[in-house]
Amino acid sequence: MEIGFGSGAFLLEKAVSAPQHDFIGIEIYVTGIAKLLVNLISKDNAAELSVTNVRVFNKDAKSVLINNIPPGSLDGAYILFPDPWHKKRHHKRRLINPEFAGVLSSRLRAGGSVVVATDSQDYAAEMESSFISAGFVSDSEELSDVDRTTYALKALKEERPLKVYRFVRGKCNPD
Numbered sequence: 001m002e003i004g005f006g007s008g009a010f011l012l013e014k015a016v017s018a019p020q021h022d023f024i025g026i027e028i029y030v031t032g033i034a035k036l037l038v039n040l041i042s043k044d045n046a047a048e049l050s051v052t053n054v055r056v057f058n059k060d061a062k063s064v065l066i067n068n069i070p071p072g073s074l075d076g077a078y079i080l081f082p083d084p085w086h087k088k089r090h091h092k093r094r095l096i097n098p099e100f101a102g103v104l105s106s107r108l109r110a111g112g113s114v115v116v117a118t119d120s121q122d123y124a125a126e127m128e129s130s131f132i133s134a135g136f137v138s139d140s141e142e143l144s145d146v147d148r149t150t151y152a153l154k155a156l157k158e159e160r161p162l163k164v165y166r167f168v169r170g171k172c173n174p175d
């Protein structure tokens with residue numbers, strides 16, 4: 001699953017490279033959904049490669065996780081550069097918090113993982129404490145392929161360092 005896939009380039013690349021897996025994308029930005037769908041049916045790439053392993057929700061991620069995804073059913077999730085909401089009074093709008101991490105945990109299988117990336121140092125700390133409090137274990141695996149999304153390239157161009165984490169759901173789910 002990719003949550004907040006933007007224009008969908010990363011999700012499409014993953015789906016093309018792993019046709020044996022099924023992918024779910026969630027995005028509230030309708031223009032991003034349209035871009036992904038156009039690329040999925042474009043003659044230049046997806047149609048010729050017969051990409052049939054992507055499903056898309058145009059809805060809020062938390063509501064999709066709660067209402068459309070059975071518990072323990074996901075192998076993994078990517079949340080790449082969720083909106084940082086830099087102003088302190090807007091931090092409550094941030095997608096990742098302990099409650100969201102708990103909902104995501106309940107939808108992952110034991111041993112499933114979530115990869116998160118951000119260029120906001122304080123959001124990185126919030127992400128880490130949210131996932132740890134939801135029973136995830138931090139994994140230090142080298143993650144090199146998430147720094148090519150539209151947002152990552154913009155952050156790197158503006159010389160903001162990226163933080164990338166992988167959190168693994170333990171066998172014992174607190175939920």
Ligand SMILES: C[S@@+](CC[C@H](N)C(=O)[O-])C[C@H]1O[C@@H](n2cnc3c(N)ncnc32)[C@H](O)[C@@H]1O
Nearest residue numbers: 004006027028029060061080081083149150151
């Ligand atoms: C900063 S952009 C990053 C997009 C892309 N992942 C990238 O790295 O280029 C954050 C994305 O998350 C989406 N988003 C924000 N809140 C969301 C929510 N509650 N559910 C699903 N998508 C959401 C936004 O529409 C936006 O496309």
